[in-house]
Amino acid sequence: xxxxxxEGLAIQAGGRTLCQxxxxxLAPGQCWAILGGNGSGKTILLHTLAGLLPATxxxxxxxxxxxxxLPRRHIAQRLGxxxxxxxxxxxxxxxxxxxxxxxxxxxxxxxxxxEDHAIVHQALAAMALSGMEQRVVQTLSGGERRRLAIATxxxxxxxxxxxxxxxxHLDLHHQQQLLHQQRRLAxxxxxxxxxxxDPNQALRYCDRAxxxxxxxxxxxxxxxxxxxxxxxxxxxxxxxxxxxxxxERLFIPADEGTAxxxxxxxxx
Numbered sequence: 413x414x415x416x417x418x419e420g421l422a423i424q425a426g427g428r429t430l431c432q433x434x435x436x437x438l439a440p441g442q443c444w445a446i447l448g449g450n451g452s453g454k455t456i457l458l459h460t461l462a463g464l465l466p467a468t469x470x471x472x473x474x475x476x477x478x479x480x481x482l483p484r485r486h487i488a489q490r491l492g493x494x495x496x497x498x499x500x501x502x503x504x505x506x507x508x509x510x511x512x513x514x515x516x517x518x519x520x521x522x523x524x525x526x527e528d529h530a531i532v533h534q535a536l537a538a539m540a541l542s543g544m545e546q547r548v549v550q551t552l553s554g555g556e557r558r559r560l561a562i563a564t565x566x567x568x569x570x571x572x573x574x575x576x577x578x579x580x581h582l583d584l585h586h587q588q589q590l591l592h593q594q595r596r597l598a599x600x601x602x603x604x605x606x607x608x609x610d611p612n613q614a615l616r617y618c619d620r621a622x623x624x625x626x627x628x629x630x631x632x633x634x635x636x637x638x639x640x641x642x643x644x645x646x647x648x649x650x651x652x653x654x655x656x657x658x659x660e661r662l663f664i665p666a667d668e669g670t671a672x673x674x675x676x677x678x679x680x
Contacts, residue, residue, distance in 0.1 A: 413440040413601060414475060414490045414571035416461065421470035422628075425456055432628035434470065438572060443598035444605040445614030445621045445635065449648055452626035454607045455496055458574045461605075462493040488516035492570030496577050496607075498561040506552070506560055507545040510536055513567030528567075535566035538593065540586070554581040562590065572603045579608070591617040611663050615639050623647055639663070 421434035430453030438444065438461075446454050459465045461472060463479045472479040474490065492513075513535070514528045536542055539559040544552075552560065558581040565573065573594070579587045595617045598604045608614050614621050615635050622632045625647060631638060644652045644663055651666040 414603065415439050416479075416491070416572055416603070417473045417476075418461070419471050419473075421460070421472065422468040423453055423456055423460055424468045425453065428626075429468075429628040430456060430626060431624060431630050434630055436622065436632060438603050438605060440571070440601050440603055441598055442603050442620055443595055443618045444603075445611075445618040446605065446607045446624065447609075447611060447614060447621060447644075447647060448624035449626060452624040454624055455576050457624065458493065458576050458605070458607065462491060462574055463487055464493070485516050488568065488570075490570055491572045492565045492568045492574065494561060494565050494573070494575040494578055496580065498557055503548050503550060505545065506536070506541060506547045506549060507532065509549055509560055510541075510564050510567050513564040516568060531569065532563075532567045535563040538566060539563040540589075555583060555586060558582055559586065570602075573597070573605065575604070575606045577607050577609070579613075611639055611644050615661060615663075 416436075416438040418434055418436040418438075421436075422432050423430045423434075434457075446457065448454050456465060460467050463472070463482075463484075466480075474482060474487065479487065510532045511524060511528070514524055514531065518524065518528070533542070533545075536545065539562055541556070541559055541563055544556070549557065549560065558578075562575075562578060565575075575594070578590055578594075582590065591613060594604045594606060598619075606618070608618075618635055620633065621635045621638050622630060623638065623643060624630055631643065641652050641654045641663070645666075652663050653666040655662040655664060
C-alpha cells in the first residue's frame with residue numbers, strides 16, 4: 413500500500429515562505445482535506461508532493477524511497493494528481509482522453525487491452541460520462557470536462573490521489589457524488605488528499621485536515637478536533653460562527669463586527 417511521508421518540508425514562492433517544517437504521513441485509508449485562503453500555497457504544496465516542483469528544504473518519501481530519486485513512470489503508477497484546471501488543446505475524444513490515464517501501466521509500444529478498456533469504461537460510468545465516449549472534448553461543458561479529468565485520474569488507478577479543487581465547475585449533485593466516491597476510495601484502502609474551500613465538506617467527508625496559513629505556519633490533525641471557529645476565522649481572515657443541530661456541526665461566515673472574537677492558532 414502506497415504511503416507518502418513528509419519531513420521538515422519548506423516551500424517558498426514569490427519571496428514568501430508558504431510552509432515551514434511541514435511533517436505529514438499520508439497513509440492508506442485516510443482522506444485528507446487541505447484548507448487555506450487564496451495564495452496560501454495549497455496548489456504549490458500538491459505539486460511538490462507529486463514531485464513536479466522542488467521543495468526549499470525537507471524530504472518527501474514514497475514507500476520509503478526518496479521521491480526525487482524515483483522514475484516518473486514508477487511515481488505515476490502509484491500517485492495521481494488532478495490539476496486545478498484542465499486544458500485540452502487537441503481535438504481528442506472522451507474515450508481517448510480517459511484512456512491516457514492508462515499510459516503509466518503500458519510498455520512503450522504496448523497497446524491497450526481488454527482490462528484497460530474495462531477500467532476506462534468503469535471510470536467514465538463512475539463520473540456519469542457513459543455514452544459520451546465519442547464526443548470531442550471541446551464540445552463538453554465545463555462540468556463535463558471536470559468529470560472527464562477525474563475519470564482520467566481514476567483510470568490511472570493510483571493508490572494516492574492528490575486532487576486540487578476537484579469540485580471546480582461541478583453542480584451540487586456531482587459535488588456530492590464525487591465527495592462520496594473519494595471517501596469510499598479511502599475506506600477501501602487508498603489515500604485521498606483534496607484541496608477544498610468549504611470546511612463543512614472537510615468535516616463531513618474527510619477524517620484529517622491540513623491548514624495552511626500562507627506565512628509558513630500550518631496545523632494538521634483529526635477534522636473533528638482541528639476544525640474550530642477560532643482556527644477557521646484566523647485561516648480565512650473572516651469571523652466564523654458554529655451552528656449545531658443534534659450531533660452535526662456547521663460553520664458559517666459571521667458578520668464582520670464579531671471579528672474581535674477570533675484568535676491566532678499556535679505556531680509551528
